[in-house]
Amino acid sequence: MSWTRWPAFIVIALVGLAIRLPQLDVRPMHTDEAVNAYIVGQLLAGEPFTYDPQDRHGPALAALALPLARMQGARSFSDLTESELRLTSIVAGSIIILLFGAAVEMFGFVPSLLTALLFAVAPLPVYYDRYFIHEPLFCAATLGLILSAWYACKTHSTGQAMLAGACAAFMLACKETALLHLLALAAAALVFRVWNSQNTDSAKFPRPRHLLAALATFMALTVILFTWFGSNWKALSALTHVATDVLARAAGQGHQQPVWYYGQLLTGGWSGGLLFAFACVGLFIAIKKRDSSPYQWLAYYGLFLAAIYSLIPYKTPWLALNLWLPLAIFAGMTVVMLWRWTAGKFGKRAAIPAFCVLAFAGVLIGHDTRQRVFLQPADETNPYAYAHTSDDILGLPAEIEDMARRNGINSPRVAVIASDPWPLPWYLRHFNQVGFWQPGQQVPDADFYVTSTEAAEQYADRLRGFRPDFFGSRPGVLILLWLPEPK
């Protein structure tokens, strides 16, 4: 089984790629994607990564995106394209699918295969694997940690322990919320251990030397990544505030959602309820069995994580990918259990109805993926498209170019005045002379002005002789492009 499994997982990963790659540049860049793109642009310009715990998260995404962008020929921020950047997340999503090939000893072959298949085709992972944000990479690192930590405890392998430490470091280098996951994993391990204290077959706690090996790897990799390979040691000081920053962010910061937000998100669409129900059955059985299987540990982890994510007010839909990981594994487990139960009761006669049920589930999943990923990727009715950049903004640079051409301006000077200009730096990256100012600052003369609605009034004299055109930045958020009257 050791090698024969891989062709199946590689085929599934290819299926995942085939679904993820088309129309990669169609959806407008979300603000978070634009910020991440700007960071890659800075790195392409030779600047080191500067860790800013407030908004920028860790360096892992940029570290993976930079070589991929270079391989695709990008040399500067303006060279970057949506497709080039989003390929990074697709690579991370493909890693997740392939990692299930390494999960066969932990979860079994068929459940791992089914879970990989769910990750390849289901709407939520497909959607966020096409998003240039940290979550897909974070999810890959989390799965890597779960697998390597389990194998390290099972086999007492120092290599696996170091791998676990590396995965934990990658998690932290993706997002500071890694601390919450590490807490949930540790709490789950503790409960698992106490619950199975009578069971001699259960996984053992790691030995001190393995813990030390994992910790040393974690520390070393964290230092290497956050200091950007030793070029920015100030990052370590910022890193000491991570826990307090995570707590501050957890309070909401404008992203407050109700407790049931993730439940609603995961059960939505045609297929969400079915998958969620399957996952709940699997989770219930895993806890009830008390057979010290890895499913049990995963069940506790899933429950702790769901509780943490639901109870903290700060919620964004892409964080649901972290909950989707255990959900998909338990859904896969349930399908296998149901098949075994049905086959045991009805024999081969069960094959046709079982196939019909799976085909029906496939149709539901296919519908949701098509709807949410391809038909309405940025629509405000799509629950995955959170505070998404409107399609409308795509017309803004085109209008500047058009008006500049009509007015005979070769290199238009564009002044952006807004307290939150994102994602405009992305959409104006092809213009040579673009500046960004905060409202109230002195702004030099420009050929075009882009202002927030709040900022415009302060510059009324400057804007006399310009014709405003509204653009939707996000649903309900308007910006104004001030155009010179055509000559």
Place this chain on the structure above:
Amino acid sequence: MPEIMKTILSRICPIVVLSLAATAALAQDKVPLKTQLPRPLFVGTPVPLNVPNLEPPLKGRRPDFMVPAGTINLAKGKNVTASDNSPIIGTLDLVTDGDKAGDEGSWVELGPGKQWVQIDLAKSAHVYAVLVWHFHSQARVYRDVVAQVSDDPTFKSGVTTIFNNDFKGELGLGAGKDLNYVETYQGKLIDAKGAKGRYVRLYSNGNTTNKLNDYIEVEVWGKPA
């Protein structure tokens, strides 16, 4: 008083008196347009004040708009046609059903790009005001809004354009000079200046949130011709 002054006064006074009387009579004939406003659904994105070339936002309720006495909403319950016969959301009758609430089920959504809705008033009428609510549960601007009145259902002849903010002329109806505006629960009031026609057609070309075209309600205030 010199003779010339007396002559002037004697000639001007009757004209002034007559003008004042006529104005008073006309003023007495005019009444404020009274429409029921829906509940506001959002606290709007702040829109700049005192900015050139931009319609200033309403501070509180809209000032009274005067229309001739006897002016009624001729559009209520009237037949509506559109460039898109298969709306994405809702049905065309929602445009004139009197429901301006703006919540789920109260609007019709036409497809992307340039679209129009047309109201058949059943008889030719003098139109004094058109009130339109595209969508008012978030700050949006509808692009290239044009309103026309005509007796020709195909709008090929006898067309009076009463509003046009398509300043780039993208609809092919000529470049307009009216200003863009942000949708609110108060709707957009268009002064139709008594334009005569049986049909009222409203164009739009997507909005700042998506490429679609929404209509919660259209009121056509006028008197039968």
